[in-house]
Amino acid sequence: xxxxxxxxxSDGKVYDNNVLKVDSFLNHQIDPKLMNEMxxxxxxYFKEKGITKVLTIEASGIAPAILVSYLLEVPxxxxxxxxxxxxxxxxxxxxxxxxxTKNITSNIIVSKDYISKNDNVLIIDDFLANGEAVRGLVExxxxxxxxxxxxxxxxxxxxxxxxxxxxxxxxxxxxxxRIASLEKGKVIFNxxxxxx
Amino acid sequence: xxxxxxxxxSDGKVYDNNVLKVDSFLNHQIDPKLMNEMxxxxxxYFKEKGITKVLTIEASGIAPAILVSYLLEVPxxxxxxxxxxxxxxxxxxxxxxxxxTKNITSNIIVSKDYISKNDNVLIIDDFLANGEAVRGLVExxxxxxxxxxxxxxxxxxxxxxxxxxxxxxxxxxxxxxRIASLEKGKVIFNxxxxxx
Numbered sequence: 001x002x003x004x005x006x007x008x009x010s011d012g013k014v015y016d017n018n019v020l021k022v023d024s025f026l027n028h029q030i031d032p033k034l035m036n037e038m039x040x041x042x043x044x045y046f047k048e049k050g051i052t053k054v055l056t057i058e059a060s061g062i063a064p065a066i067l068v069s070y071l072l073e074v075p076x077x078x079x080x081x082x083x084x085x086x087x088x089x090x091x092x093x094x095x096x097x098x099x100x101t102k103n104i105t106s107n108i109i110v111s112k113d114y115i116s117k118n119d120n121v122l123i124i125d126d127f128l129a130n131g132e133a134v135r136g137l138v139e140x141x142x143x144x145x146x147x148x149x150x151x152x153x154x155x156x157x158x159x160x161x162x163x164x165x166x167x168x169x170x171x172x173x174x175x176x177x178r179i180a181s182l183e184k185g186k187v188i189f190n191x192x193x194x195x196x
Numbered sequence: 197x198x199x200x201x202x203x204x205x206s207d208g209k210v211y212d213n214n215v216l217k218v219d220s221f222l223n224h225q226i227d228p229k230l231m232n233e234m235x236x237x238x239x240x241y242f243k244e245k246g247i248t249k250v251l252t253i254e255a256s257g258i259a260p261a262i263l264v265s266y267l268l269e270v271p272x273x274x275x276x277x278x279x280x281x282x283x284x285x286x287x288x289x290x291x292x293x294x295x296x297t298k299n300i301t302s303n304i305i306v307s308k309d310y311i312s313k314n315d316n317v318l319i320i321d322d323f324l325a326n327g328e329a330v331r332g333l334v335e336x337x338x339x340x341x342x343x344x345x346x347x348x349x350x351x352x353x354x355x356x357x358x359x360x361x362x363x364x365x366x367x368x369x370x371x372x373x374r375i376a377s378l379e380k381g382k383v384i385f386n387x388x389x390x391x392x
Binding site: 013015021031063067069073076077080110113 | 209211215217219220224225226227228229231232254255258259262263265266269270271272273274276280281282283297306307309310
C-alpha cells in the first residue's frame with residue numbers, strides 16, 4: 001500500500017538496524033484516516049472469502065481489526081493477554097506467545113463463546129516479525145476447529161522468519177507494507193501483497 | 197443510548213450483584229455496527245468542543261476511540277500499560293492506576309510527543325466504575341498542560357464513586373449507558389447523558 005510505505009518513510013524511525021518505530025501514526029498515536037484506508041484494502045482483498053469473524057490480539061491490533069470488521073459486517077474478537085474475571089472455569093482457548101522484544105512468554109486467551117467450528121476467521125495484526133503472535137492466534141483458531149481464511153498485517157519485516165513460516169503453512173497473507181531491510185537505517189521495501 | 201441499554205439487557209450478564217459482563221458485544225467480542233453507532237453519539241455530543249485529540253487506554257477503549265477519532269478527524273492516542281522499547285529516556289508522561297478488580301497498581305504511559313499543551317483532549321473509555329483509569333488519563337493530560345474537553349464512557353456504574361468524583365471536578369461527561377443498580381441481578385438504569 002503506497003500510502004503506508006510513504007508514511008513509513010516520512011514518519012517512521014529506524015533503531016539498531018532492526019527496530020522500526022511507527023508509533024506516531026500506527027501503534028501509540030494512530031492516524032484514523034490512514035487506518036481506515038488500510039481497513040478498506042483488507043476489505044477489498046478478503047471480501048470474497050466468506051469471513052465470519054475478525055480476530056486480533058490486544059492492543060495494537062484492535063484499531064485495524066474493528067475497522068475491517070465494520071466493513072465486513074462481522075464481529076471482531078480480540079485475544080486477551082490475561083484471563084478476565086468474567087471468563088470462568090475452562091471456558092477459554094489459550095496459546096503461549098513468546099515476545100522477542102520483551103523476552104517473556106505470555107498466555108493469550110479467547111473465550112470459547114466467541115469462536116466456533118463454523119467460523120472463517122480473518123486474523124489481523126499490526127506487525128509481523130517472527131510471527132509469534134499470529135502463530136498463537138492460529139493455534140487458538142485450530143483449537144476451536146475453525147478455519148483461518150486469511151491473515152492481514154499492516155507492517156511486515158520480511159527479513160524475520162514469521163512471513164516465511166506462515167507461507168509454508170499455506171496461509172493467504174496480505175501485508176500492506178513489506179520491509180526487506182532496515183540495514184544502515186534505510187528502509188527497503190518488498191512489493192506489498194495488495195500491489196501484486 | 198437506547199440501543200446500548202437494550203443490548204445490556206438482552207446480552208449482558210450480572211454476577212455477584214456488582215459485575216456486569218458485556219464481553220459478547222463490547223469488550224472481548226465487539227459488535228462493530230453497535231460500536232460505530234456509539235461513536236456517532238459521542239461525535240454529536242462533543243463535535244463543537246474543538247477536540248484536537250482522542251485519548252484512551254489499552255485495550256478495551258481502543259475500538260470506540262478509533263471510531264470517534266475518525267469522525268472527529270483528529271488523531272487517537274492510547275496510553276500503554278507498559279513502557280515500549282521505542283520510548284526512551286524520560287520522554288513520557290505516566291500515572292499510576294489502581295485496578296479494584298485485579299487488586300494491582302500499574303503505571304500507564306503516554307509519550308510526550310503525542311500530547312501537548314495546546315491539545316483539547318476527549319477521553320474515551322469503555323467502563324467507568326471507581327474512575328481510576330479515567331483519573332489516570334486526566335492526570336496525564338494535566339502533566340502535559342493540555343485541556344480535558346470531555347469524557348465519553350460506554351457503560352457507567354453510577355453506584356460506584358467514579359462518576360460523582362469526575363462531576364465534582366467539573367468535567368463534561370457523556371455516558372451512553374448509566375447503571376443505577378445491579379442488585380438481585382436486575383439492571384436498573386439512570387437516564388443516559390445523550391438522552392438528556
